[in-house]
Amino acid sequence: xxxxxxxxxxxxxxxxxxxxxxxxSAELRPYPTITAVGQAVVAGELEEGVVPIExxxxxxxxxxxxxxxxxxxxxxxxxxxxxxxHYLMAKPGTDPAKIKVVYSHPQxxxxxxxxxxxxxxxxxxxxxxxxxxxxxxxxxxxxxxAAIAPRRASELxxxxxxxxxxxxxxxxxxxxxxxxxxxxxxTGRDKTSxxxxxxxxxxxxxYHALGEFAERGINLFKxxxxxxxxxxxxxxxxxxxxGHREESPMKDALAALSQPISMLRILGSYPQxxxxxxxxxxxxx
Amino acid sequence: xxxxxxxxxxxxxxxxxxxxxxxxSAELRPYPTITAVGQAVVAGELEEGVVPIExxxxxxxxxxxxxxxxxxxxxxxxxxxxxxxHYLMAKPGTDPAKIKVVYSHPQxxxxxxxxxxxxxxxxxxxxxxxxxxxxxxxxxxxxxxAAIAPRRASELxxxxxxxxxxxxxxxxxxxxxxxxxxxxxxTGRDKTSxxxxxxxxxxxxxYHALGEFAERGINLFKxxxxxxxxxxxxxxxxxxxxGHREESPMKDALAALSQPISMLRILGSYPQxxxxxxxxxxxxx
Numbered sequence: 157x158x159x160x161x162x163x164x165x166x167x168x169x170x171x172x173x174x175x176x177x178x179x180x181s182a183e184l185r186p187y188p189t190i191t192a193v194g195q196a197v198v199a200g201e202l203e204e205g206v207v208p209i210e211x212x213x214x215x216x217x218x219x220x221x222x223x224x225x226x227x228x229x230x231x232x233x234x235x236x237x238x239x240x241x242h243y244l245m246a247k248p249g250t251d252p253a254k255i256k257v258v259y260s261h262p263q264x265x266x267x268x269x270x271x272x273x274x275x276x277x278x279x280x281x282x283x284x285x286x287x288x289x290x291x292x293x294x295x296x297x298x299x300x301x302a303a304i305a306p307r308r309a310s311e312l313x314x315x316x317x318x319x320x321x322x323x324x325x326x327x328x329x330x331x332x333x334x335x336x337x338x339x340x341x342x343t344g345r346d347k348t349s350x351x352x353x354x355x356x357x358x359x360x361x362x363y364h365a366l367g368e369f370a371e372r373g374i375n376l377f378k379x380x381x382x383x384x385x386x387x388x389x390x391x392x393x394x395x396x397x398x399g400h401r402e403e404s405p406m407k408d409a410l411a412a413l414s415q416p417i418s419m420l421r422i423l424g425s426y427p428q429x430x431x432x433x434x435x436x437x438x439x440x441x
Numbered sequence: 442x443x444x445x446x447x448x449x450x451x452x453x454x455x456x457x458x459x460x461x462x463x464x465x466s467a468e469l470r471p472y473p474t475i476t477a478v479g480q481a482v483v484a485g486e487l488e489e490g491v492v493p494i495e496x497x498x499x500x501x502x503x504x505x506x507x508x509x510x511x512x513x514x515x516x517x518x519x520x521x522x523x524x525x526x527h528y529l530m531a532k533p534g535t536d537p538a539k540i541k542v543v544y545s546h547p548q549x550x551x552x553x554x555x556x557x558x559x560x561x562x563x564x565x566x567x568x569x570x571x572x573x574x575x576x577x578x579x580x581x582x583x584x585x586x587a588a589i590a591p592r593r594a595s596e597l598x599x600x601x602x603x604x605x606x607x608x609x610x611x612x613x614x615x616x617x618x619x620x621x622x623x624x625x626x627x628t629g630r631d632k633t634s635x636x637x638x639x640x641x642x643x644x645x646x647x648y649h650a651l652g653e654f655a656e657r658g659i660n661l662f663k664x665x666x667x668x669x670x671x672x673x674x675x676x677x678x679x680x681x682x683x684g685h686r687e688e689s690p691m692k693d694a695l696a697a698l699s700q701p702i703s704m705l706r707i708l709g710s711y712p713q714x715x716x717x718x719x720x721x722x723x724x725x726x
Contacts, residue, residue: 285550362651381663
């Protein structure tokens with residue numbers, strides 16, 4: 157039976173593209189918010205949920221990290237990395253030279269600003285609530301209009317694709333997290349995501365924490381400090397490292413970490429995404 | 442003579458609020474983009490420019506960091522921390538019970554989602570290109586409408602303030618950077634921002650780099666790894682530490698850093714923002 161996979165909807169988003177890359181046979185269910193995806197996983201309505209976690213176009217990464225930190229029963233079971241490529245689309249038969257309005261989410265419009273100024277100087281940018289809703293806004297427009305949206309939206313709507321890869325900075329990817337009630341069994345090419353804070357604000361605490369990984373030759377993929385909501389001076393640290401929490405040397409590093417740390421939340425161990433490899437990985441025998 | 446201070450416009454943004462906190466007597470000039478502010482500083486049109494750098498509502502932080510990394514003549518001369526408080530405003534005389542539409546930037550709408558569902562269940566959220574343009578969208582609306590926008594926008598427009606502090610998560614601040622052709626002289630309570638990358642992807646390089654600060658008792662305010670545009674696996678590290686680059690121990694730590702590092706860009710040393718203290722700080726005699 158196909159697994160039920162919730163995602164930040166609606167259909168046509170980059171998150172749906174991530175779901176299709178992750179498991180083309182899953183039964184997909186759109187949810188209106190990242191929090192709603194997480195709650196459905198916690199409630200057992202879904203086996204897994206897919207939400208953006210890093211470098212998203214939609215500003216929703218903080219929601220995902222806050223969700224993971226506040227919901228101790230949620231874990232990251234996998235990741236999917238999707239190249240972000242903006243498409244320009246319009247109602248069939250629209251003459252590009254006559255386009256008066258270009259709809260999209262303001263962030264997508266900002267990412268295509270130079271392209272629009274050069275190629276559609278006569279067109280006015282107009283805000284939509286999402287890149288997907290931009291397509292319906294463009295179709296409903298009384299004047300000739302186009303939308304900046306994901307490729308997937310051009311498959312789900314009756315539109316002409318006028319151009320693709322129109323973002324001013326060519327290379328852009330979004331990393332998505334697969335949320336579940338448990339993380340993934342070891343596969344031999346795993347990573348572990350964690351969040352921690354310190355009780356006191358002493359110089360060197362983060363350095364010593366990272367030392368537990370460095371001394372064991374564990375590669376650090378990502379480190380980020382984010383202000384906690386209480387005050388700007390207190391930070392929560394988010395770290396992604398190579399290795400699985402059930403295997404040495406990661407297991408030993410995590411055990412050694414606990415000393416000066418006031419909160420350690422292991423967000424999950426899961427296979428590293430490889431575009432060509434098996435996305436879900438196979439548990440070791 | 443008042444200093445000329447450029448900012449990410451238009452008037453009424455949180456960035457303008459940051460300018461007024463930084464230097465109430467400055468001559469303010471709005472610019473359409475973060476890049477335009479930076480270019481005007483580089484070209485000598487402006488003495489200083491103010492742009493959001495961290496935790497912004499407008500998704501523009503990456504633009505600022507990219508600007509600083511790509512423009513070696515730009516430095517951070519100061520910082521300003523502004524509490525983000527969303528106001529709900531409408532045309533004078535609007536009956537709140539009859540509001541049919543609420544305009545704002547999609548991120549601000551998302552940040553006030555629970556508030557709107559509870560207090561304006563009959564109102565439809567509508568996207569605007571910015572929180573400031575939301576005010577003119579609401580004023581021009583043929584049906585009763587409100588806008589979510591900064592306090593400053595309520596002073597610059599003929600509107601009634603219907604509510605304030607309507608964001609679902611109460612505590613939210615944005616940090617702004619003051620850009621200039623030089624950074625700030627030492628004041629005794631400074632911080633230094635830097636960006637660096639490594640040639641090779643060896644475990645522990647970041648750890649050893651942070652060690653140069655930790656061993657000297659230098660407090661780390663912020664560390665962030667960001668994917669470089671070339672490939673997802675290569676990172677640029679952004680670090681904020683206590684101290685001034687011209688003073689020990691920071692000066693010694695920076696000198697020691699250079700060994701395993703392929704690129705080190707000191708973005709500037711500048712006084713730490715204190716809401717009650719002198720925003721610009723005074724150079725030491």
